[in-house]
Amino acid sequence: MPEKPEVITVARKLEKKIINKKITDVKILYPKMIDYPDIQTFKENIKNQVIHSITTRGKWIVLQLDRDYLLFHLRMEGKFFFREKKDEINKHEHVIFELDNEEELRFADVRKFGRTMLIPKDKLYTMKPYAELGLEPWDENLNALYLKEKYKNKKIPIKTVLLDQSIMTGIGNIYADEILFLSNINPLTKPCDLTDVDLNHIIKNTIKVLDKAIEEGGTTIRSYTSEEGVTGLFQNNLNVHQRENEKCHVCGNTIIKIRVGGRGTYYCPKCQKEKKSI
C-alpha cells in the first residue's frame, strides 16, 4: 500500500530510467486515470516534453518536464513497468508513455484507482493537490506547536487525523498504526486531548517509522509480487499492523483490531491505554 516510503522507493527506481528521456506520445486506455486536464489537452501538451527531474510531495510522484509537471498518485496498487514498445499490453496497464528509445513507461493499476495529472508549472502551487497538502514529516516547521494548532478543535480519533494529508502528508493506514504504537497513544484519542509530550512523540516516531521503512524499501503486504513492483521488507518491523490476536512485542498482551473511521486499526490495549477523561 503505497505510503510515503513506498512512493519514495518507486521514485528512486524510476529516476534511473527516465531522466532526460523525451515523452514522444501517450496512449490512454482508461481515461478516468487522467485527473487533469481533459484527455485531449493532456495528450497534446505532454508530447515531446523531456523529463528533467523526479521528486515526491506527499504521496505524489512529481516529474518535472519542460513546461509542465507530470504527477502520479499510486493510491493502493499503482505500479510502473518499463516495456518494449512491441510488447503486448497487459490488461492492467492503463496509461502508456512512449519514450524516445525502444521503451515505454506503463502506468498500471489492478484497482484502477491510480491517478495522473499534467499541471503547468505556474499553477502547481495554487491548485490541487499541492495547494492542500500539509507538511512533509521532515519539514523543520513540523513541531508540537504546529500540530497543537491543527489539532486544537479536532475531536475525531487521532488515527483518522494522522491520515489527513492536509496536516502532515505521507502517512497511510499501516504507518499510522505503527506510529501510534510507538507513541503509546490509543488510536481513538481525541487530538485536542493530546499533551505536548504526545505531540512530540508523534513527530519523532513518524520520522523514525518512515525513515526505517524507506531504508527497508517500503512494506509489502498482500503483495502481487509483479517483477517490477516494489517489494520492501518493512513488514518484518511491524509491531501492530496486521497482527490481530498476536502477542505485543513489548508487553506480551494480545493485539486487537477495531475499525476507526472505516479503517482497520490495530493496537495493543495495554501499551496504548485510553486517556482517562478528566
Added chain:
DNA sequence: AGTGCGACCCGAACGC
C-alpha cells in the same frame, strides 16, 4: 467548518 460515509475498483480471502 468539521464530520461521516458511500463511491470508486476488483482480486483475495472468507463463509457456506
Added chain:
DNA sequence: TGCGTTCGGGTCGCAC
C-alpha cells in the same frame, strides 16, 4: 469443489 459475499486501501464528493 464451487459459488456468493465481504474486505481493503486513499481520496473525493456529498449530506448533515
